[in-house]
Amino acid sequence: MANTLSDSVLAALADPTRRQVLEALREGPRSVGVLAERLPVSRPAVSQHLKVLTDAGLVTVHAQGTRRIYAVRPEGLAELRAWLDGFWTDVLAAFAAEIALNPEEPQ
Amino acid sequence: MTDPIVKTIDVPCSPAHAFNVFANRIADWWPLDGHAASAAAGKAALGVTVEPRVGGRVFETMHDGAIDLWGEVLTYVPGEGLSFTWHPGNNKAHPTHVSVSFAAVANGACRVTLTHSGWEAWADRAADMRENYNKGWDFVFGQRFASAAEA
Numbered sequence: 001m002a003n004t005l006s007d008s009v010l011a012a013l014a015d016p017t018r019r020q021v022l023e024a025l026r027e028g029p030r031s032v033g034v035l036a037e038r039l040p041v042s043r044p045a046v047s048q049h050l051k052v053l054t055d056a057g058l059v060t061v062h063a064q065g066t067r068r069i070y071a072v073r074p075e076g077l078a079e080l081r082a083w084l085d086g087f088w089t090d091v092l093a094a095f096a097a098e099i100a101l102n103p104e105e106p107q
Numbered sequence: 108m109t110d111p112i113v114k115t116i117d118v119p120c121s122p123a124h125a126f127n128v129f130a131n132r133i134a135d136w137w138p139l140d141g142h143a144a145s146a147a148a149g150k151a152a153l154g155v156t157v158e159p160r161v162g163g164r165v166f167e168t169m170h171d172g173a174i175d176l177w178g179e180v181l182t183y184v185p186g187e188g189l190s191f192t193w194h195p196g197n198n199k200a201h202p203t204h205v206s207v208s209f210a211a212v213a214n215g216a217c218r219v220t221l222t223h224s225g226w227e228a229w230a231d232r233a234a235d236m237r238e239n240y241n242k243g244w245d246f247v248f249g250q251r252f253a254s255a256a257e258a
Binding site: 081084085087088089090091092093094095096097098099100102103104 | 112114120121136141142223
């Protein structure tokens with residue numbers, strides 16, 4: 001079905017620091033070290049947050065030499081988008097039903 | 108990832124009529140039982156109002172008569188379109204934007220195009236509602252998200 005948003009995505013986004021990590025990644029792919037420099041949290045904490053975000057499908061990781069580079073996974077927010085899309089579909093369907101029930105008076 | 112959500116629907120009437128029903132008679136058709144803050148109390152809202160002017164409010168009259176502000180009108184052109192900020196749940200720091208346009212198409216129909224931009228700010232709502240489950244929109248979205256997640 002279209003309107004699903006997994007618990008793991010919600011749980012991942014529930015932590016304000018994790019949202020900061022995700023926001024930082026939206027500027028571009030980053031290593032743990034670079035992220036830790038930019039955020040008021042330790043490197044191990046950044047690593048832990050990245051693991052949760054990765055498990056939730058919001059972030060991907062790939063190796064570049066000896067470093068691991070993290071990046072936003074665009075599909076991750078697609079579930080939220082699909083749910084909102086369904087919300088507006090419901091609203092417009094209700095609107096169209098009202099027009100059908102009460103047709104415009106001939107001018 | 109952050110592209111606006113765009114929905115279109117064609118209705119068999121003039122743009123003037125479609126606009127009038129959408130903006131002025133919104134309480135007659137908005138799904139008041141599930142798409143409003145009153146759902147937190149298991150009740151339907153009494154109404155939804157769009158104040159017909161730039162700077163006007165978009166608000167729900169809740170089941171108990173209280174007002175729940177959804178947003179503010181940014182543009183309002185009868186027969187053509189309207190737009191408003193959209194921050195139900197009082198997430199005013201990160202308002203999203205909704206615009207609705209009405210245009211005549213073939214066979215006397217009107218094409219209604221609804222565009223919701225900046226919606227990614229709702230990721231915050233999705234997170235907050237888990238901890239803030241019993242208030243208005245938090246409940247509405249929480250309940251729906253939760254049931255979707257269990258499906």
